[in-house]
Amino acid sequence: MTAQAQPDEPAALLRLDRVTKRYGERCVLDALSLVIANGERAALLGASGCGKSTALRLMLGLIQPDEGAVYFQGAALSALNLRESRRRIGYMTQQGGLFAHLTLAENASLAAQNFGLENAWIEARLGELSGLARLSRAELNRYPHEVSGGQRQRAALLRALFLDPPVILLDEPLGALDMLTRDELQRELEAIFRRLQKTVVLVTHDPAEAALLCERIHILEAGRCLQSGTSAELRARPANAFVARLFPASVLPDFER
Secondary structure (H helix, E strand, O other): OOOEEOOOOOOOEEEEEEEEEEEEEEEEEEEEEEEEEEEOEEEEOOOOOOHHHHHHHHHOOOOOOEEEEEEEEEOOOOOOOOOHHHHEEEEEOOOOOOOOOOOOHHHHHHHHHHOOHHHHHHHHHHHHHHHOOOOHHHHHHOOOOOOHHHHHHHHHHHHOOOOOOOOEEEEEOOOOOOHHHHHHHHHHHHHHHHOOOOOEEEEEHHHHHHHHOOOEEEEEEEEEEEEEEEHHHHHHHHOHHHHHOOOOOOOHHHHHH
């Protein structure tokens, strides 16, 4: 895979072009092609093992495809541009991925420190984002084991937004939370996404979460994309019985788009 720019859809920010990924004899992604438009909020939805988290890690450049290519802003991800590309991509995982020996503030600003940004800018950015993430300065000075799961995920979101990247990748960010905290953070994320108008790619196994947080949903099964569309389109015209089970006509009426 080279860093040479390729012809691409004008509005595409991220694109997977016939990507195949294998682990031993197991094919996790099977010639998968996806386009994430600039400014779009997109969900990768499917059961465990369908390949959605693998697709997200390919978009971030954490792993490389065995076949095909991944494009970010029209250029193929490669070792030559990976560091700069990651600076422009925010990433949030299910457990938050916070370092236990760092405070929430230090975790949030770690990438900025690694890129050599000035302390004054870092402090100003912490102040700017703390209200958005609903974390007080006292909470930011605590360590991950001293705060709740919801606060840890808010710190992880703050970290993903810290360098003001154009795209945020979220890998089941609320999956480890209790139902009440998860519902609260879903609503907060929806408001934040609408306010910031960033490109978002969300991995989830929850159709309701996908419909609330995202405009477009890509349903994956066995490493392939079965169908793409809004939640309303998927309910009205499911491609097969699996999609129909995910989006029955009686589900999610409040999330019509």
